[in-house]
Amino acid sequence: MPHKKRITCLAALIVVLGLVSGCASTPNGDPGDPYEATNRKIYNFNDSIDRNFMQPVARGYVNVTPKPVRSGVTNFFDNVGYLNVIANDLLQGKATQFLSDTGRFLVNSTIGLGGMFDPAKEMGLRAHDEDLGQTFGVWGAGEGAYLNIPLAGPSSFRDAPGFVAATLLNPLTYLNPIVTLPLGVVNAVNIRANLLEATNIRDQAALDPYTFVREAYRQQREFRIYDGNPPGDGFDDYLEGEDDSAILRIY
Amino acid sequence: MTRTSVYTAIAALVMYCQFASGAENLEASKTVVEKFHANLLEVMTKADSLGFSGRVDALDPVLAETFDFHTIARIVTGKHWKTLDDDQRAEFIDVFEALSAATYASNFDGFSGEVFETLGAEEKRGNILVKTVIVREDDDPVTLDYVLRDNDGMWRIVNVIANGVSDLSLKRADYTAVIKSEGFNSLVTKLSGKITGYKISN
Numbered sequence: 376m377p378h379k380k381r382i383t384c385l386a387a388l389i390v391v392l393g394l395v396s397g398c399a400s401t402p403n404g405d406p407g408d409p410y411e412a413t414n415r416k417i418y419n420f421n422d423s424i425d426r427n428f429m430q431p432v433a434r435g436y437v438n439v440t441p442k443p444v445r446s447g448v449t450n451f452f453d454n455v456g457y458l459n460v461i462a463n464d465l466l467q468g469k470a471t472q473f474l475s476d477t478g479r480f481l482v483n484s485t486i487g488l489g490g491m492f493d494p495a496k497e498m499g500l501r502a503h504d505e506d507l508g509q510t511f512g513v514w515g516a517g518e519g520a521y522l523n524i525p526l527a528g529p530s531s532f533r534d535a536p537g538f539v540a541a542t543l544l545n546p547l548t549y550l551n552p553i554v555t556l557p558l559g560v561v562n563a564v565n566i567r568a569n570l571l572e573a574t575n576i577r578d579q580a581a582l583d584p585y586t587f588v589r590e591a592y593r594q595q596r597e598f599r600i601y602d603g604n605p606p607g608d609g610f611d612d613y614l615e616g617e618d619d620s621a622i623l624r625i626y
Numbered sequence: 627m628t629r630t631s632v633y634t635a636i637a638a639l640v641m642y643c644q645f646a647s648g649a650e651n652l653e654a655s656k657t658v659v660e661k662f663h664a665n666l667l668e669v670m671t672k673a674d675s676l677g678f679s680g681r682v683d684a685l686d687p688v689l690a691e692t693f694d695f696h697t698i699a700r701i702v703t704g705k706h707w708k709t710l711d712d713d714q715r716a717e718f719i720d721v722f723e724a725l726s727a728a729t730y731a732s733n734f735d736g737f738s739g740e741v742f743e744t745l746g747a748e749e750k751r752g753n754i755l756v757k758t759v760i761v762r763e764d765d766d767p768v769t770l771d772y773v774l775r776d777n778d779g780m781w782r783i784v785n786v787i788a789n790g791v792s793d794l795s796l797k798r799a800d801y802t803a804v805i806k807s808e809g810f811n812s813l814v815t816k817l818s819g820k821i822t823g824y825k826i827s828n
């Protein structure tokens with residue numbers, strides 16, 4: 376699918392999701408998740424595809440691919456998507472990080488053989504994690520309603536447009552689909568493989584996996600928006616007293 | 627000595643004592659976390675010879691000593707804690723403690739050169755945050771931040787934040803969702819089921 380069409384579809388999907396979910400809102404549930412009923416259905420749909428298809432493929436990939444090769448694959452896709460990080464450095468006004476990330480991209484794209492290796496790290500140019508959703512967060516936007524996107528997973532009204540921005544800023548988007556489609560498949564399998572440890576923890580620990588994933592997602596996003604120093608976890612509604620609040624809102 | 631200078635001296639002494647006790651609390655908290663880490667490391671290095679139940683038995687006492695399970699239980703059950711009687715509270719704390727030991731015994735089931743480093747400690751809103759990192763040979767480091775609370779003069783762990791995800795907040799959301807939809811007894815049954823699950827898979 377050409378990228379413009381793909382983006383239009385995604386935008387339409389998000390709008391439709393909002394409309395459909397509006398009918399299925401749960402007034403007594405989590406205030407940040409007004410579309411929980413629909414989100415749960417999408418979660419279950421994604422989960423069944425994941426368990427029946429993506430997880431077995433990812434495990435197979437891990438079994439047959441040596442760790443250094445998988446690291447190379449991860450490095451390649453991180454690097455090719457790094458323009459998105461650089462653009463968001465700029466949008467967030469992080470000048471030093473912008474320069475460092477630009478240097479990192481140039482070094483890894485050249486000396487790092489198209490991004491497969493990470494010599495920039497040895498040079499002190501460490502990787503950063505920025506995207507449009509984080510930029511909106513830095514600008515003061517709230518999370519908006521929590522969303523589960525079919526085939527993509529957890530997101531929110533604040534974070535979902537970031538998918539579009541990341542696609543537009545990824546050079547692979549502009550190549551012939553004969554190249555991008557197989558690369559997209561490898562990327563998806565590799566991303567899933569990198570998440571196996573996290574989903575194992577979810578499977579072992581979670582009583583209600585949907586709630587578990589939602590809270591983990593929210594906290595991770597908050598952690599990233601504040602670059603590792605979030606002011607709190609926004610659980611004030613649940614708290615019994617200041618004593619609990621101080622423990623949960625530790626940063 | 628004028629009255630002003632006496633007041634100044636007293637104020638300085640009070641500030642010094644507060645500073646000294648603050649520093650003492652930070653050290654005490656770091657010691658608690660490091661003790662827990664030392665035990666984890668020992669269990670990891672002897673993982674095979676201990677087996678799963680041996681690891682649980684080795685971790686049980688150190689968890690009881692370094693974690694404040696009463697406070698943790700109160701927080702993870704949220705507003706429902708008030709509705710539980712003493713027996714239910716004791717039952718929940720027991721099952722939660724056993725689940726914690728089973729979880730650590732399952733996840734820390736071997737040693738491949740991991741190093742636990744304490745990065746520092748700071749006072750935050752009356753609690754103490756001890757920042758640590760697990761450095762792994764073949765993988766990205768994991769940051770583990772511990773929140774400790776003063777419990778009758780003893781600093782105990784009440785929360786562990788792994789790479790920014792607070793264990794207490796996750797459990798609070800997960801557990802209160804189950805209590806709300808299925809009730810407290812179902813929560814205890816499900817947690818016991820998790821412990822059995824760990825035993826079977828190890």
